[in-house]
Ligand SMILES: O=P(O)(O)O[C@H]1O[C@H](CO)[C@@H](O)[C@H]1O
């Protein structure tokens with residue numbers, strides 16, 4: 001592989017047809033068969049990029065470089081970070097004066113591989129606040145380790161972000177939830193954590209946060225309350241809930257036995273994302289607001305006669321239908337946050 005993620009072919013060319021042999025490296029052609037076999041035509045920068053891609057975790061310095069690239073490239077220092085869930089990319093389309101970075105062009109950034117996740121980072125203004133939004137997140141089932149999935153949250157932190165807004169599409173397990181409802185997350189069950197997997201695994205860098213972070217009250221109560229008030233003002237309070245989300249590894253949707261187990265554990269909605277992002281955000285002391293758009297009802301009865309099989313097309317279609325309400329909720333909440341003094345000031349210390 002090369003730094004751009006392109007695979008080198010046996011004649012030393014990228015699969016996109018460009019030569020990957022820098023002039024000063026042609027000498028390598030005289031190297032042993034062993035060196036030729038491993039296609040070692042990389043510049044030192046490319047070699048470093050390959051190593052970073054191969055590691056499970058990103059060093060602080062690399063994350064700082066990515067953050068600097070975004071801050072310099074956009075000329076902005078965002079205060080709020082948004083992660084758009086499946087089919088909810090339009091949350092980033094409402095950002096004004098936007099500077100758009102394709103993931104492929106951000107040094108050392110992973111690439112999106114899932115439909116409904118465009119793979120763009122958008123920096124700009126929303127309701128007067130400077131925001132950065134990920135149009136496309138990374139999931140464990142794509143083959144990325146969890147630390148890599150949530151690495152962009154650390155990039156957000158080093159860009160100056162104080163608030164993380166994480167959104168997702170999820171299956172509703174709570175029988176009261178209907179397709180199209182919005183569930184404000186007030187807690188989660190970390191199923192991947194139960195299985196011994198965490199985005200914080202490996203050496204801890206105290207510049208981000210402590211070795212053993214606490215996660216009670218991870219979801220900011222004041223923001224949940226404000227969102228409920230906004231929901232009321234929008235007239236969607238009967239389609240809004242406050243509940244518990246759980247992330248499974250995917251990419252399979254759940255069996256009925258799994259759904260029954262999750263329900264017994266108190267889970268209201270299930271997906272394949274968000275939890276590792278929230279853990280990473282809380283570790284570095286960001287304030288978190290998260291919600292699930294219920295894109296399908298999960299049947300927990302074997303003899304349910306309705307056609308209940310989840311599928312990604314349906315998930316995307318429901319998200320598209322509900323994007324207006326989701327955008328309005330996010331915009332109005334950001335307007336409220338923007339009206340508050342930045343954290344660190346005396347007034348902010350007493351607020352959210
Ligand atoms: O969580 P987001 O990214 O919204 O997407 C959800 O929808 C996809 C399945 O349809 C899975 O990726 C699941 O996690």
Ligand SMILES: Nc1nc2[nH]cnc2c(=O)[nH]1
Nearest residue numbers: 169170171270271272310
């Ligand atoms: N795991 C999971 N993820 C989803 N994303 C959208 N719907 C679902 C679902 O039913 N299960």
